[in-house]
Amino acid sequence: MGKPTGFMEWGRQPPERRPVRDRVGDYRELYQRWPEAAAKEQGSRCMDCAVPFCHTGCPLGNVIPEFNHYVYLGDWEGALRTLLSTNNFPEFTGRICPAPCEASCVLSINSDPVTIEYIEKEIADRGFEQGWIKAEPPSKRTGKRVAVVGSGPAGLAVAQQINRAGHQVTVLERAHSIGGLLALGIPDFKLDKEVLKRRLDLMEEEGIVFQTGVDVGVNYTVERLLNEYDAVCLACGSTQARELDVPGRDLEGVHLAMEYLTQQNKAISGEEAALDDRLTAEGKRVVILGGGDTGADCLGTAHRQGAEIVHQYELLAEPPDERPVDNPWPQWPMVLRSSPAHEEGGVRDYGILTKSFSGSEGKLERLHAVRVEWKQPENGGRPAMTEVAGSDFVVETELVLLAMGFLHPEHDGMLTQLGVELDGRGNVKVDANRMSSVPGVFAAGDAARGQSLVVWAIAEGRETAREIDLYLMGETNLPRSLSD
Ligand SMILES: Cc1cc2nc3c(=O)[nH]c(=O)nc-3n(C[C@H](O)[C@H](O)[C@H](O)COP(=O)(O)OP(=O)(O)OC[C@H]3O[C@@H](n4cnc5c(N)ncnc54)[C@H](O)[C@@H]3O)c2cc1C
Ligand code: SF4
Numbered sequence: 001m002g003k004p005t006g007f008m009e010w011g012r013q014p015p016e017r018r019p020v021r022d023r024v025g026d027y028r029e030l031y032q033r034w035p036e037a038a039a040k041e042q043g044s045r046c047m048d049c050a051v052p053f054c055h056t057g058c059p060l061g062n063v064i065p066e067f068n069h070y071v072y073l074g075d076w077e078g079a080l081r082t083l084l085s086t087n088n089f090p091e092f093t094g095r096i097c098p099a100p101c102e103a104s105c106v107l108s109i110n111s112d113p114v115t116i117e118y119i120e121k122e123i124a125d126r127g128f129e130q131g132w133i134k135a136e137p138p139s140k141r142t143g144k145r146v147a148v149v150g151s152g153p154a155g156l157a158v159a160q161q162i163n164r165a166g167h168q169v170t171v172l173e174r175a176h177s178i179g180g181l182l183a184l185g186i187p188d189f190k191l192d193k194e195v196l197k198r199r200l201d202l203m204e205e206e207g208i209v210f211q212t213g214v215d216v217g218v219n220y221t222v223e224r225l226l227n228e229y230d231a232v233c234l235a236c237g238s239t240q241a242r243e244l245d246v247p248g249r250d251l252e253g254v255h256l257a258m259e260y261l262t263q264q265n266k267a268i269s270g271e272e273a274a275l276d277d278r279l280t281a282e283g284k285r286v287v288i289l290g291g292g293d294t295g296a297d298c299l300g301t302a303h304r305q306g307a308e309i310v311h312q313y314e315l316l317a318e319p320p321d322e323r324p325v326d327n328p329w330p331q332w333p334m335v336l337r338s339s340p341a342h343e344e345g346g347v348r349d350y351g352i353l354t355k356s357f358s359g360s361e362g363k364l365e366r367l368h369a370v371r372v373e374w375k376q377p378e379n380g381g382r383p384a385m386t387e388v389a390g391s392d393f394v395v396e397t398e399l400v401l402l403a404m405g406f407l408h409p410e411h412d413g414m415l416t417q418l419g420v421e422l423d424g425r426g427n428v429k430v431d432a433n434r435m436s437s438v439p440g441v442f443a444a445g446d447a448a449r450g451q452s453l454v455v456w457a458i459a460e461g462r463e464t465a466r467e468i469d470l471y472l473m474g475e476t477n478l479p480r481s482l483s484d
Contacts, residue, residue: 002043002047002048002065002069003044004047006044006045007114009044010041010044012042013038013042013115014031014115015031015038016031017032017340017343018030018031020344024304026304027187027264028188028189028192029188029192030189030190030340031118033122033125034118036074039118039122042071042118042119043067043114043119045107046065046069046072046114047106052106053104054104054105054114056330057101057103057104057330058100058455059456059459060087060093061086061459062101063082063083063086064114064116067082067120068114068119071122076130077132079123083120084127084133087120088157088461089156089157089458090120090123090124091125091128091199092182092195092196093455094119094121094122094123095121096190097120099117100332100455101116101117102114102115102116103329103331103332104329109329133202135202135205136206138163138207139166141166141167142166142472142473143168144166144167144231144473145228145229146168146170146229146230146231146232146472147171147225147231148162148170148171148233149172149225149233149234149236150171150172150180150235150237151175151178151183151210151235152181152457153180153181153445153458154235154444154446154464155171155233156171157462158444158461158462158465159203159208160203160206160208160465161462161469162233163206165465165476167468167472168209169208170211171210171211173214174213176212177269177271179200180237181454182196183196184261184266185258185261185265187264187297187301188265188268189300193265193269215413216414217413217414217415217417218413222414222417222418226418232440232441232442233441233442233444233464233465234448235447235457235461236410236414236415237447238409238449238450239406239409240408240409240411241258241405241406241407242405242407243402244289244404246354246356246357247356248357248358248359249357251357251358251359251364252359252362252364253359253364253398253400255279255399255402256402257288257295257297260279260401261297261298263278263279264305281301281302281306281399282305282306283308284398284399285307285308285309285311285395285396285397286309286310286311286401287311287313287395287397287399288312288401288403289313289402289403290404290405291313291350292403293339296342297403299342299344300339300344307399310345310346310347311346313354314351315351315372315385315404316374317351317374319335320335322335323335351372352371352372354369355368355369355370355392357400364397364399364400365396365397365398366397368393370387370388371388372386373385373386373388405451406450407425407426408450409427409446411426418436419437419438420438425450427448428443428447433470434448440471443464444461444464459481462479462481463481466479466480
């Protein structure tokens, strides 16, 4: 696969990112297009390793060496055919997947892995440009009706697969735009919303019906959902944010990350453009609490809005630069990660516990924190946290963004009214066939898995569609997807 000696001839060379000074002035995507020769060169680095661990690194089981080989040969149509056989939306994963496949690429044992994610993006973008990615409506309809609640990547993958099996699919979405976190969470500089729109247009052409402003359990009853459809898939995400219950939390200026990111995405798409009291970081000293992806998205957004200075604080200790010995290849490396947003500025700090917020006239002015240390107990178990005596400090700030993760799907409303059983972490419990405790009601993506990744949402969506088809028809031709 690729060129057996390619990895010795060329190093890893991802596409160029736009210069920082240009990109912080707008919300356009960061990466520039690859010249074809560069993409082919990178595809050739796939080295015929015999046991392609990348297959199992990818939750979709993408057939990576094969599409790399096609790219090396310049057969972009063949590459696309291979990619689409396992992945409904490579134009999304090619842009925002953290690429666990690359962590398990055999080359990364002692060198830099193949640029799998960027190759995937290039194949998908060429597929759209050349008109090779087209609507694929089913040749006949079964007469069965399926409702998908939630239009994030899990809901979209279920809908596309189940529609291809000939069932009539309606996607019910409470927001006014379709796409879940692809539309309202992930910033445009990572995923341009035109990329989402061109896919949604094709899905409508395939016959999928999208209804927005439908909040199941609030303005649409669960009885109606169960009565009108032959099967239902809950793809409602994991939207209950982890809160910070400290004095001063209710001051104006302390907000959940999603309140902030959603407003910016809506503003770019023209929704709520005239909102006068829009949350903005312009001219403010911003503190982001949480060192993960959501925090990095807040960081990139705050710089684009013209923040004066941004601090990003993480409670946990700073991860190592290199893999620890107990975290060997091909496992996902637990190391310090930097996103392109970190190239753009900001101050990152670790081992910081926020104790309170203070201000005047109801408005935030300061964050009060203390440094903490994490120690592994001698008898094993989870690391324990202790405050470092005398390390208290205060930061002047006008905007604090809470980006500390998500707990589980919202229980009030739809899930309580349906009476679905929950697992120990508060997610929708599903059996081996991805059905919840309510017959005919399935679940996919973050709703069942907890907050995860787009690639997992698509993989679970594909798998759940297969199970729904089997439930409705007694047999199925839809493919299996999960690599494990
Ligand atoms: C800020 C942020 C950045 C992220 N960045 C990345 C990234 O770069 N790469 C990556 O792989 N992952 C990323 N993730 C994680 C990824 O977005 C999620 O894992 C993925 O979107 C989950 O897909 P889903 O379809 O299960 O749920 P979601 O995308 O959350 O979609 C659920 C949908 O259900 C709707 N809904 C909920 N309840 C109802 C109801 N009662 N009635 C009707 N509709 C309802 C919601 O409005 C929402 O549209 C990020 C997450 C966040 C928060
Ligand atoms: S979807 Fe993600 S994990 Fe799978 S091949 Fe693409 S970049 Fe790798």
